[in-house]
Amino acid sequence: MKRRQLVKTTTLGVAAATTASVAACTGASSPVAEGGAEDLPRIDWQMATSWPAALDTILGGAQTFADRVSAMSGGQFTISPRSAGEIAPPLEVLNVVSQGAVPCGHTASYYYVGRSPVMGFGASLPFGFTPQQQNAWLYEGGGLDKLQEFYARQFNVIQFPAGNTGAQMGGWFRREIASVSDLAGLKMRIPGLGGQVMSKLGVTVQTLPGGEIFQALQTGAIDAAEWVGPYDDEKLGLNKVAQYYYYPGWWEPGSTLEVQINLDQWNQLPEVYQQIVRTAAFEANLEMLSRYETRNNEALQRLVDGGVQLREYSAEIMTAAQEATFDLYDEFAASDADFKAIYDDWRGFRDRIYAWSQLNQGAFERFVYSNLKAGGEPPA
Amino acid sequence: MKRRQLVKTTTLGVAAATTASVAACTGASSPVAEGGAEDLPRIDWQMATSWPAALDTILGGAQTFADRVSAMSGGQFTISPRSAGEIAPPLEVLNVVSQGAVPCGHTASYYYVGRSPVMGFGASLPFGFTPQQQNAWLYEGGGLDKLQEFYARQFNVIQFPAGNTGAQMGGWFRREIASVSDLAGLKMRIPGLGGQVMSKLGVTVQTLPGGEIFQALQTGAIDAAEWVGPYDDEKLGLNKVAQYYYYPGWWEPGSTLEVQINLDQWNQLPEVYQQIVRTAAFEANLEMLSRYETRNNEALQRLVDGGVQLREYSAEIMTAAQEATFDLYDEFAASDADFKAIYDDWRGFRDRIYAWSQLNQGAFERFVYSNLKAGGEPPA
Numbered sequence: 001m002k003r004r005q006l007v008k009t010t011t012l013g014v015a016a017a018t019t020a021s022v023a024a025c026t027g028a029s030s031p032v033a034e035g036g037a038e039d040l041p042r043i044d045w046q047m048a049t050s051w052p053a054a055l056d057t058i059l060g061g062a063q064t065f066a067d068r069v070s071a072m073s074g075g076q077f078t079i080s081p082r083s084a085g086e087i088a089p090p091l092e093v094l095n096v097v098s099q100g101a102v103p104c105g106h107t108a109s110y111y112y113v114g115r116s117p118v119m120g121f122g123a124s125l126p127f128g129f130t131p132q133q134q135n136a137w138l139y140e141g142g143g144l145d146k147l148q149e150f151y152a153r154q155f156n157v158i159q160f161p162a163g164n165t166g167a168q169m170g171g172w173f174r175r176e177i178a179s180v181s182d183l184a185g186l187k188m189r190i191p192g193l194g195g196q197v198m199s200k201l202g203v204t205v206q207t208l209p210g211g212e213i214f215q216a217l218q219t220g221a222i223d224a225a226e227w228v229g230p231y232d233d234e235k236l237g238l239n240k241v242a243q244y245y246y247y248p249g250w251w252e253p254g255s256t257l258e259v260q261i262n263l264d265q266w267n268q269l270p271e272v273y274q275q276i277v278r279t280a281a282f283e284a285n286l287e288m289l290s291r292y293e294t295r296n297n298e299a300l301q302r303l304v305d306g307g308v309q310l311r312e313y314s315a316e317i318m319t320a321a322q323e324a325t326f327d328l329y330d331e332f333a334a335s336d337a338d339f340k341a342i343y344d345d346w347r348g349f350r351d352r353i354y355a356w357s358q359l360n361q362g363a364f365e366r367f368v369y370s371n372l373k374a375g376g377e378p379p380a
Numbered sequence: 381m382k383r384r385q386l387v388k389t390t391t392l393g394v395a396a397a398t399t400a401s402v403a404a405c406t407g408a409s410s411p412v413a414e415g416g417a418e419d420l421p422r423i424d425w426q427m428a429t430s431w432p433a434a435l436d437t438i439l440g441g442a443q444t445f446a447d448r449v450s451a452m453s454g455g456q457f458t459i460s461p462r463s464a465g466e467i468a469p470p471l472e473v474l475n476v477v478s479q480g481a482v483p484c485g486h487t488a489s490y491y492y493v494g495r496s497p498v499m500g501f502g503a504s505l506p507f508g509f510t511p512q513q514q515n516a517w518l519y520e521g522g523g524l525d526k527l528q529e530f531y532a533r534q535f536n537v538i539q540f541p542a543g544n545t546g547a548q549m550g551g552w553f554r555r556e557i558a559s560v561s562d563l564a565g566l567k568m569r570i571p572g573l574g575g576q577v578m579s580k581l582g583v584t585v586q587t588l589p590g591g592e593i594f595q596a597l598q599t600g601a602i603d604a605a606e607w608v609g610p611y612d613d614e615k616l617g618l619n620k621v622a623q624y625y626y627y628p629g630w631w632e633p634g635s636t637l638e639v640q641i642n643l644d645q646w647n648q649l650p651e652v653y654q655q656i657v658r659t660a661a662f663e664a665n666l667e668m669l670s671r672y673e674t675r676n677n678e679a680l681q682r683l684v685d686g687g688v689q690l691r692e693y694s695a696e697i698m699t700a701a702q703e704a705t706f707d708l709y710d711e712f713a714a715s716d717a718d719f720k721a722i723y724d725d726w727r728g729f730r731d732r733i734y735a736w737s738q739l740n741q742g743a744f745e746r747f748v749y750s751n752l753k754a755g756g757e758p759p760a
Contacts, residue, residue, distance in 0.1 A: 068655070135666060136669075136671075138670075139666070247739060247740045248743045248744035253741065279448050279663045287520075289515070290516040293515075294521050294729075296740075297732040300739075312743060318747050353677060356677035356680060357673070358748075360548075360629070361546065364510075364628035365633075365737075367630075369742060372734060
């Protein structure tokens with residue numbers, strides 16, 4: 001019922017946004033010299049997002065992106081992020097951008113793994129990369145080039161990383177989950193490939209937008225859910241409807257969010273605006289991660305003080321999940337050439353970057369951590 | 381001898397650069413509307429850097445910044461990074477920018493801890509932050525605001541993070557260093573606060589620019605040196621003049637490099653150019669880190685294949701270094717109010733963010749790492 005209403009509202013919103021966008025683009029009265037900074041046209045875009053209005057981290061990342069585009073274009077190119085459902089259903093951002101109904105969006109690629117398992121790579125893969133590794137693969141390991149080729153071919157869309165949640169938590173449960181057998185039959189909200197792994201472990205998986213999780217948990221429509229981490233989860237009130245909070249979120253060790261732009265709209269942008277969009281997305285990417293990393297600890301402390309029971313996934317669950325994960329990748333690779341091509345590259349990159357990360361930065365962190373735990377530092 | 385020549389060349393370079401810069405700025409014929417994208421002036425800046433021309437990672441970060449500024453201004457605002465010694469001595473970038481002899485620079489703040497220990501915070505502090513934590517503190521923890529206030533007051537300079545080397549390695553030694561007693565009397569190139577900690581451990585410390593390390597090690601003027609990590613160190617040829625390569629680089633777990641701009645020059649920039657500079661620096665920051673993370677493992681493999689002996693610092697050295705580090709911070713805090721104000725904040729932030737990082741992302745990484753070591757994953 002609620003979902004249907006959302007779609008109806010949205011359709012009207014999309015129509016309005018499309019008109020505004022086309023009007024803005026045709027408002028560019030004269031052709032623009034390639035790379036020239038003069039006579040840049042006024043462009044106003046609506047941006048569909050998957051994010052509830054309450055989340056200043058993740059919807060905030062879309063806003064950071066928009067603010068930077070505006071600031072660097074002297075206010076000539078404005079983008080207005082709209083929260084989930086305002087102009088498009090939260091899990092259909094790619095679709096409306098692909099169709100050109102909205103010029104651009106901010107979303108997570110893995111909401112669209114139903115269209116291709118390749119869509120996992122752009123956000124996060126279970127047992128995949130930390131944020132630092134994910135950025136390295138995207139920007140310098142050839143990952144973004146490969147994914148952009150795929151998006152252009154499949155969706156007529158170009159996308160840029162424009163946010164990262166950091167390593168996510170392992171979700172909220174109404175009872176303790178000590179072993180794999182406790183997962184059997186559990187109804188859990190978990191999207192993307194993480195959901196497919198959970199399904200292999202016996203979970204009945206649902207993909208719901210962030211804004212609908214609280215109610216689903218409250219009414220008992222689901223038994224468990226994951227969203228992002230302490231700061232966001234507290235804002236969504238998930239601690240009020242489930243008591244056990246697990247870590248780590250092995251299915252999302254560093255999720256990238258992205259700006260998606262319809263390719264026809266992109267190709268009409270002056271070169272300078274394209275350059276501004278590219279770089280504004282870098283700032284949104286780094287800024288969002290910094291915000292999550294800064295705020296999550298204080299939120300976690302509040303949650304624990306409020307009675308939330310913190311639990312680490314057992315080694316049995318972690319090991320079973322990892323096995324199911326690599327089985328799933330092998331199945332995709334056997335049946336999907338696009339997935340296989342990117343996965344082979346991703347997997348080799350993973351082995352190399354883990355070797356480096358864990359040797360050096362890992363050695364440092366393990367020392368500091370063991371020291372902090374042992375009380376080996378002077379008090380702050 | 382070589383150093384003196386460098387300074388002489390430089391002085392001429394600075395004079396030339398200053399003239400060019402002033403000419404470019406006065407070339408702005410008409411006043412620019414605040415925030416307007418039209419009639420933006422042509423500006424061409426020289427940029428002094430601390431980096432040898434051979435290093436496409438770190439000098440490359442300065443170039444990324446410059447390229448993005450040019451691209452987003454439609455080629456109207458150009459910045460030309462010059463390698464170490466071309467227009468300023470490598471360890472005097474802050475000084476020439478502060479004096480206005482060169483409008484901007486790209487350097488590491490800790491080269492200037494001789495002027496104030498506060499200058500450690502902008503780059504990296506021993507036993508301080510990983511790159512992700514450092515960015516969180518700078519962008520969202522109030523760190524950059526505090527440091528910008530200090531730079532403006534002390535140096536008439538504004539700075540922006542514009543690169544990160546990732547966690548650095550622990551340096552090159554001509555013989556094994558098993559315990560603290562092996563450090564006594566050792567002559568080592570290590571700048572910043574890391575050098576001051578090493579000094580407490582008995583090392584005779586030198587600060588040399590990157591381009592002079594190879595010769596100093598080769599001639600025996602020094603016994604040990606650290607630069608950055610495998611990819612850069614290999615390019616500088618350090619593996620040819622020392623055999624033992626230690627990790628982790630506990631004095632630089634995630635060093636930020638920065639763009640420094642003379643405040644008078646900054647204040648003359650149109651608002652749009654200021655906004656472009658801010659955001660271009662974000663891209664340079666993330667792009668450089670991604671490059672290092674991508675390239676270091678392959679370089680490390682080549683080094684090890686070529687006979688380099690990889691060694692982990694002993695727990696005795698790590699523990700002694702950490703104690704000496706916090707002693708040093710206490711000494712600074714007791715005698716320097718600027719240091720104390722920032723340190724108190726930094727230290728609290730550190731405790732909070734480590735608690736979060738190590739609980740969740742750390743739990744994930746420890747699982748993956750132990751599994752990789754045990755061969756518990758299917759082969760790539």
